[in-house]
Amino acid sequence: MFEDLIKTLGNLNGRSVSVNIEADEKGYLDKQCPAENCEFLFKVNDEDWKNIFTDESVWCPMCRHEAPSKQWFTVEQVKHLKSEALTVVKGEINNALRSGAQKFNQRQPRNSFISMSMEVKGGVKRTYTLPAKAAEVMQLEIQCESCSSRFAVIGSAYFCPACGVNSVVRTFDDSLRKIRAKKDSEDVVRSALTEALGRDEAELTCRSLRETCLTDGVTAFQKYCEGLYEGYGKPPFNAFQRIEEGSNLWKVALGDGYEKWLSSSELNELKIQYQKRHLLAHQEGIVDERYVKNSGDVSYKVGQRLVVATGDVEALLMLLGKLGQGLKVACGRA
Numbered sequence: 033m034f035e036d037l038i039k040t041l042g043n044l045n046g047r048s049v050s051v052n053i054e055a056d057e058k059g060y061l062d063k064q065c066p067a068e069n070c071e072f073l074f075k076v077n078d079e080d081w082k083n084i085f086t087d088e089s090v091w092c093p094m095c096r097h098e099a100p101s102k103q104w105f106t107v108e109q110v111k112h113l114k115s116e117a118l119t120v121v122k123g124e125i126n127n128a129l130r131s132g133a134q135k136f137n138q139r140q141p142r143n144s145f146i147s148m149s150m151e152v153k154g155g156v157k158r159t160y161t162l163p164a165k166a167a168e169v170m171q172l173e174i175q176c177e178s179c180s181s182r183f184a185v186i187g188s189a190y191f192c193p194a195c196g197v198n199s200v201v202r203t204f205d206d207s208l209r210k211i212r213a214k215k216d217s218e219d220v221v222r223s224a225l226t227e228a229l230g231r232d233e234a235e236l237t238c239r240s241l242r243e244t245c246l247t248d249g250v251t252a253f254q255k256y257c258e259g260l261y262e263g264y265g266k267p268p269f270n271a272f273q274r275i276e277e278g279s280n281l282w283k284v285a286l287g288d289g290y291e292k293w294l295s296s297s298e299l300n301e302l303k304i305q306y307q308k309r310h311l312l313a314h315q316e317g318i319v320d321e322r323y324v325k326n327s328g329d330v331s332y333k334v335g336q337r338l339v340v341a342t343g344d345v346e347a348l349l350m351l352l353g354k355l356g357q358g359l360k361v362a363c364g365r366a
């Protein structure tokens with residue numbers, strides 16, 4: 033009576049179930065970083081995954097974790113695969129029970145005194161898997177400058193998943209974008225925090241958020257310069273944190289300093305923003321003699337507390353963007 037079932041169970045031993053993974057409407061496959069503390073979700077172009085990526089190594093665009101290509105399935109895809117495998121196994125067992133019952137019923141002699149019949153009700157009949165659907169498309173599509181593979185992320189990314197390279201140009205653009213987003217979201221943050229914590233906390237947080245924009249900008253530009261400068265030698269420690277020193281290094285390397293890309297009033301404005309960052313980082317924002325002398329900013333007296341306005345952040349972003357663009361072209365990285 034259960035021959036079919038026993039045969040099916042025998043066949044299930046070592047049976048493999050495969051599931052297709054669909055690309056999204058733009059032709060991108062979902063991937064997820066297997067590092068437990070990261071689990072960054074991203075997408076890779078389906079064609080490039082076949083042609084450019086290698087089986088040995090794939091890198092996480094966010095944390096640069098390195099692992100063989102078969103380890104990058106997303107949690108969702110694995111969940112889907114497990115449930116599909118279970119469905120298929122259940123379907124096969126169920127179908128074996130049905131056909132067993134059918135054979136049993138056929139074997140019953142007609143017109144016998146007692147008639148017995150068996151029926152298998154309900155259960156799964158499907159013995160094939162459904163493909164794993166792709167997650168929503170990601171807006172930010174990136175093409176690696178060195179291996180030309182295409183991938184997509186939400187927010188930002190530092191490393192190419194196919195070759196692991198870190199693009200200084202892209203990282204810098206991302207950082208400026210991130211700072212701009214931080215500045216632009218101030219009103220939303222303020223109203224959410226006012227509701228949750230009250231006006232004092234909200235104002236305090238927003239002010240400190242604005243101040244970090246200056247720090248972030250200066251750091252991003254420093255890293256950018258250090259990256260671009262790699263082919264020209266080793267700069268002194270933190271040299272690119274200081275405008276004059278940085279400009280002089282470029283003058284030696286490229287023949288041009290910052291005055292090539294910024295007017296003298298722009299350069300002065302940049303100096304003021306850099307000095308403000310310095311005060312925030314080292315003097316808790318309290319104006320000292322050094323600030324007044326180095327920045328040429330006459331709007332403050334010694335002992336006052338700096339006020340960082342949205343305009344300061346906007347000015348810094350504009351100036352760093354302009355300078356960054358100029359350096360990129362001059363270094364042949366555009």
Ligand SMILES: [Zn+2]
Nearest residue numbers: 065070092095
């Ligand atoms: Zn990662």
Ligand SMILES: [Zn+2]
Nearest residue numbers: 176179192195
């Ligand atoms: Zn690459």
